[in-house]
Amino acid sequence: MDTNDGVELTILMPCLNEAETLATCIDKATGYLARSGVVGEVLIADNGSTDGSQQIARDHGARVADIPVKGYGAALIGGMESARGTYVIMGDADDSYDFENLDPFVERLRAGDDLVMGNRFRGGIEPGAMPPLHKYLGNPVLTWIGRSLFRSPIKDFHCGLRGYNRASMLNLELKTTGMEFASEMVVKSTLAGLQVSEVPTTLRKDGRSRPPHLRSWRDGWRHLRFLLIFSPRWLFLVPGLLALGIGVLGSLLLLLGPTTIGGVGFDVASQVYLAALAIVGYQAVLFAIMTKLYAEREGFRLPRSRSFSWFAQRATLETFSLGGAGLFLIGLVVLIIQIVGWGQSGFGALDPQATIRVAIPGSLFMVLGAQTIMTGMFIGILTIPTRS
Template sequence: MTTVQVIELTILMPCLNEAETLATCIDKARGYLDRSGVVGEIVVADNGSTDGSQAIAEAHGARVVNVLDKGYGSALLGGIAAANGTYVIMGDADDSYDFADLDQFVARLRAGDDLVMGNRFLGGIEPGAMPPLHKYLGNPVLSSIGRLFFRAPIRDFHCGLRGFNRQAMLDLHLQTTGMEFASEMVVKASLGGRRVSEVPTTLKKDGRSRPPHLRSWRDGWRHLRFLLIFSPRWLFLVPGTIAFALGILGTFILTFGPFSIGEIGFDVASQVYLAAIAVVGYQAVIFAILSKIYAQHEGFRIPRSRNFDRLEKRISLESSAVVGLILFLIGLTVAILQLVMWGSTGFGALEIDRTVRTAISAALLMMLGAQTIMAGMFLGVLSVVLKRS
């Protein structure tokens, strides 16, 4: 009777025209499995190579998974779905990472960590292996933003060599298809309360003669955009709330006349700018709320916030329309009263100072009301249940 061995580890390599280095990476990975005694497999997630990479992979004992959807994230999603291992260690097939040295990753995964990141700054970066722009600006800045916004204990957010519990990653419902997939994995794991750790790893200059697929500014912006959109609290909600509170308070105080703080005086011009700050702040708050509702509906934010769930239940198209309409009508009523008062004078000269102060406050209420109504309408769009294929 034949005993079927359970595959513990899948070594996964995304591939797009890596004929120059793929064989070396597969041989190193196979050597690691043979040396360590780990029961494993090597999977190459091919994303449409035209240089014979598929044949090379099969000749060196790897299983090829053809992924039709283009993109780094798409290739990895296809490879993860096809993997048979309890754990997956993924790494680029350009020979910049050492697949022969995976002991620390496997040890942390066996200890129960859900995501184990490599840290190239701890393990060592060979001269010329990482462009100065990435080494001194891109990676440090993006990693710092990730730690600040998501409390992720990771200092190298974009290391291409990382290991994870396959089921834990499937449960996070990763979705991005491009290079930002690397950020999504860390962000969702951190938000989802998964055990995340990092181990030192080395980076050497890749063995390809062609330029890398990575485009510094384009892909750096995609990573940054992903981090910013996934952190509406710190980027939009908190500063937006502060701006709105200061703006609306200052606007209505100045409705009754100028005031001073020490030697600094505030008058009509200040009221105009404060009203603008209130509008911008309110828009930021609305964006933060709507973006999180969208993210939760799409399964991005894990775990769901109970406090936010309660807030979401209380706001709707109808409630937003009522509140917005009340604000708009208050402002409109003031404007009509001003028009009536102007008419009572025969539409002649007005007391500019008082008229403008009142008009600014009325206009602010009308703008906030209109914003609230439109936000409620967009919320109604988000609430439409669609059949998904």
């Protein structure tokens, strides 16, 4: 097999002050290479350790790549770039993952899979190895969201032990530097149509005396935020369009007077809430648009349809400002007509229900217009040319 320097497999471990467990992990990994006959190396992507981890790694036969950019993802991206193997198997250096049994990963990689994920729920989780919050809430919920939004086959989105074809992963241009890197790898692989599979693996209680680097709520939110950025269509655009359509059509229908649907009467109060629904829906649509434009600007390479490509070429400050001004003008005309009518009646008392019935759609169009103009301004900021 044609590999860099004849190396088929790189066993990659990110490291930040892992002196307690690093030697054990390296010894297990080198033991696996010796037992299996796989031509490989152990690579430590050090993220600025101050406890002597670098020297421990060298003393135990590992190669060290110094990664100056801080973060879990940054360490793994730097390690990926420094790896010499055709395949890479990555895992934490805290002695929680089984580096002595990597055969299932190697078999799938040799069979042509681009990404092979470990599944701790299938392989077994040692008591105390995973906090209950992660085991019963965090991992299942985030995995369900990822599977639902991206149709991914992976059932353990955040397993830290995973293998991949180095060339395939480099082509994805992974970018996130924090813990959300774990989600980015799975999502981008799925969206790119790479061959993704899963094998059982075990998780043991880590061997460190200090708390882990992972922060449950902070890092959980970072994973969720990343998934939301990558799924604006089904999470925001489609529900937003539905809410906008119902809100606008309902408000205009009630402009003609009270109506009854299925024995339920709707009047001015319903019109107020329908207008609010339209505003929320429109905001969701605008958010989906801005999210997708931002993600593409930052190089996340979301799947892009022809219709969105056509729209993105025309999504400028000028077009949004003109469209927003048109919507605002419609509402302003309604306002002027009402003021003129009020003046013709001597600025006296008006029929509250009749007045509000007309004012609601007018106000709605003014709000939608203002939202559109401000979105155009933000898009203008996003599209300012900058140096990388």
